[in-house]
Amino acid sequence: MAPQNDGNTIFLTEKEADRIRKTIEAKLKKCSESVGNAREPRDSKAAIQQATGMSLMADMGGSTDPDLTQPVGRGRSLPAIGVGQPYPPCIVPLRDLKPMKLADLKMETHHRGRRLTVKCARRCPVVTHAARSWTMVQNEAGDETERLEICLHKSRHGEDVLESASVYIIKEPYFTFTNQGEATLRIDHPSDLIICRDEVDNSSLLSVEGTNREAEDAAAAAETTAKSCKDNGNAALKLKDLPLAHAKYTEGLKVARQEAVSTANPDLARDISRNRAHVNLALSQLDEAKTDAIASLTGREDQRSKELDTKAYFRAGCAAYSLGEYQEAKNFFQELQKLTPSDRDSNTYLRLIKLRLREQEDGSYNFTKLRANLSRTHPRVDVATFTSNTTVKDSPGRGRGLFAARQIAAGGIIMGEKAFCVVYGHESDALTAMTYDVRDERIRVSPVGLGVAAVQKLLSNPSQIDKFMDLRGEYQGDGKNVSMTEDGPVVDTLRVHDIVSRNGFGLGSQYGEDDASNASTGIWIWTAYANHSCIAANAEKEFIGDLMVLRATRPIEAGEEIFISYDWSSDYDARQSNLMTTWGFECDCALCVAEKADDPSVRTKRRELEGEADAFIEREHWAKAKRIAVAKAQRLAQAIDETYDVERYKGVPRIAALRILDWLEKAK
Numbered sequence: 001m002a003p004q005n006d007g008n009t010i011f012l013t014e015k016e017a018d019r020i021r022k023t024i025e026a027k028l029k030k031c032s033e034s035v036g037n038a039r040e041p042r043d044s045k046a047a048i049q050q051a052t053g054m055s056l057m058a059d060m061g062g063s064t065d066p067d068l069t070q071p072v073g074r075g076r077s078l079p080a081i082g083v084g085q086p087y088p089p090c091i092v093p094l095r096d097l098k099p100m101k102l103a104d105l106k107m108e109t110h111h112r113g114r115r116l117t118v119k120c121a122r123r124c125p126v127v128t129h130a131a132r133s134w135t136m137v138q139n140e141a142g143d144e145t146e147r148l149e150i151c152l153h154k155s156r157h158g159e160d161v162l163e164s165a166s167v168y169i170i171k172e173p174y175f176t177f178t179n180q181g182e183a184t185l186r187i188d189h190p191s192d193l194i195i196c197r198d199e200v201d202n203s204s205l206l207s208v209e210g211t212n213r214e215a216e217d218a219a220a221a222a223e224t225t226a227k228s229c230k231d232n233g234n235a236a237l238k239l240k241d242l243p244l245a246h247a248k249y250t251e252g253l254k255v256a257r258q259e260a261v262s263t264a265n266p267d268l269a270r271d272i273s274r275n276r277a278h279v280n281l282a283l284s285q286l287d288e289a290k291t292d293a294i295a296s297l298t299g300r301e302d303q304r305s306k307e308l309d310t311k312a313y314f315r316a317g318c319a320a321y322s323l324g325e326y327q328e329a330k331n332f333f334q335e336l337q338k339l340t341p342s343d344r345d346s347n348t349y350l351r352l353i354k355l356r357l358r359e360q361e362d363g364s365y366n367f368t369k370l371r372a373n374l375s376r377t378h379p380r381v382d383v384a385t386f387t388s389n390t391t392v393k394d395s396p397g398r399g400r401g402l403f404a405a406r407q408i409a410a411g412g413i414i415m416g417e418k419a420f421c422v423v424y425g426h427e428s429d430a431l432t433a434m435t436y437d438v439r440d441e442r443i444r445v446s447p448v449g450l451g452v453a454a455v456q457k458l459l460s461n462p463s464q465i466d467k468f469m470d471l472r473g474e475y476q477g478d479g480k481n482v483s484m485t486e487d488g489p490v491v492d493t494l495r496v497h498d499i500v501s502r503n504g505f506g507l508g509s510q511y512g513e514d515d516a517s518n519a520s521t522g523i524w525i526w527t528a529y530a531n532h533s534c535i536a537a538n539a540e541k542e543f544i545g546d547l548m549v550l551r552a553t554r555p556i557e558a559g560e561e562i563f564i565s566y567d568w569s570s571d572y573d574a575r576q577s578n579l580m581t582t583w584g585f586e587c588d589c590a591l592c593v594a595e596k597a598d599d600p601s602v603r604t605k606r607r608e609l610e611g612e613a614d615a616f617i618e619r620e621h622w623a624k625a626k627r628i629a630v631a632k633a634q635r636l637a638q639a640i641d642e643t644y645d646v647e648r649y650k651g652v653p654r655i656a657a658l659r660i661l662d663w664l665e666k667a668k
């Protein structure tokens, strides 16, 4: 294959692919040979100096990542990431894990059942690369230093995790090597890392045991602590430090919800919950925003309480609306109006909800208005998902598939789905990487930025984890499907990336800024159940912002399976290779069966003729075609047709000839 990077397509030469394979295999070999070896202590000063140097280079925009990178034109490059054996995140609560020391780390080991507490090494910067960031951490005494790397993740709040903390607790630490053979603690699952900010006291809970008097004193002290957390949260909110405000309110709530405090001052927890609901809305943590708002309701009749409950219903309503739970949102806003009938914002929401419920019921979208409101800064639309024309059922030989629940006319809307998550090429999260997967030894071009965004969305909204994880992926995790522990949500990042690579869709370049390194991609959970067919596709996708609309390309009967085409290439070998590499299956539709039986030389000949026909179509417009051009087109169509075996292709479209035949038809 020629090394041809035109900015939109990525081609790897065998030599380049080999370099990636060899580096990653060498690293994995080194890992497997050193399983259980004792950790070698580091020279702390040299380690911090090294990080400082790397960080300076990163800031200056120099060649920063010693990992493999692959040039893809326009001065850009893709990181190349090795996918080794995936491993599940820790699902054991922190308090059940036994503490361990840095000095006890063993090479290439997942320290199951253990936890490691480390602090940031003093004056050590965080080195940030496209696909990972790292820094040096130390034990409490500061006499042991180690590298800590976090892969493909920022924080739930979008900032770099390693920048935001002073102390980290690593659950079941994984100690391994980088591609360069350097030892490192490595975090793949963000839920394996507990972040302790300087400003937050995680010891929080106060003991209220002892004599009555002591218990009363302890309760009063606890109440004071909770109140001061609330005040500090409010102060952080004023300064727009939402993550800190969230941390402070959370700390305060832990204390305020203790029985002794909540009995003495039941409104304190309500007040903090109401404030945290506001912060959660701003952070798009919608599940918690909703539960916080509900928890803050007083249900009392006095004017002040009514005002507070109006706020709470508003926050709950906004959270439910953003989660697409329109009926529930309607109930919240209606409750609000009982308390404050003159509230204008709830009226606006109730009007919007009416539209959303109608879209949800019959797919009656106002496409003109939706398109008119789209822009580069507002590329997402406010719409409901409409799926009631479809159902998901078993599709023999293909897993599950999407089926028509009723008859759909040609051109009719099969379904409309608002994206679960989209990353546009012009957004900072957009990142494509080359992944070499040791399990099947294939190199893939993967939308890792979309995977990172999906992980953050799931961590922020754990109610979505189960339906996301139900999507098809090769790697099933540990099969226990634990998505929550008392320490918070658990997301198996490696499984998310696997699911994203098999279920993500490209949106095309809506704002003309995408290339191979930053393609716009997204996940639509319901549409992801649609299987592929090369010739029986009866549905076509269309995007309006992040709304995906599937339309019938011909009349569809109730009960018929809905197929889309994952790959339109008429080149059998390229198509099969893409279907196998990206989606892991060999297509056995009538076209693929017939083409597979062709002699490879016949397929090559057909490809060449098709290329000639395409070049001809490009040169000659059918409207002005002279007789000599028509004759040439006829000869080309005839030559392509002759590459098809009459018996084998009975009833099977001769797709290589379609475009030139279309030209001839128009030129008539």
Ligand SMILES: C[S@@+](CC[C@H](N)C(=O)[O-])C[C@H]1O[C@@H](n2cnc3c(N)ncnc32)[C@H](O)[C@@H]1O
Pocket: 397, 398, 399, 400, 401, 471, 472, 502, 503, 528, 529, 530, 531, 532, 533, 582, 583, 584, 585, 586, 587, 588
């Ligand atoms: C986007 S998902 C489609 C839904 C999937 N069938 C499921 O059970 O969730 C893509 C996966 O479906 C399967 N698939 C899709 N089209 C297929 C086909 N024509 N033949 C065999 N498997 C197919 C492959 O396993 C592929 O990785």
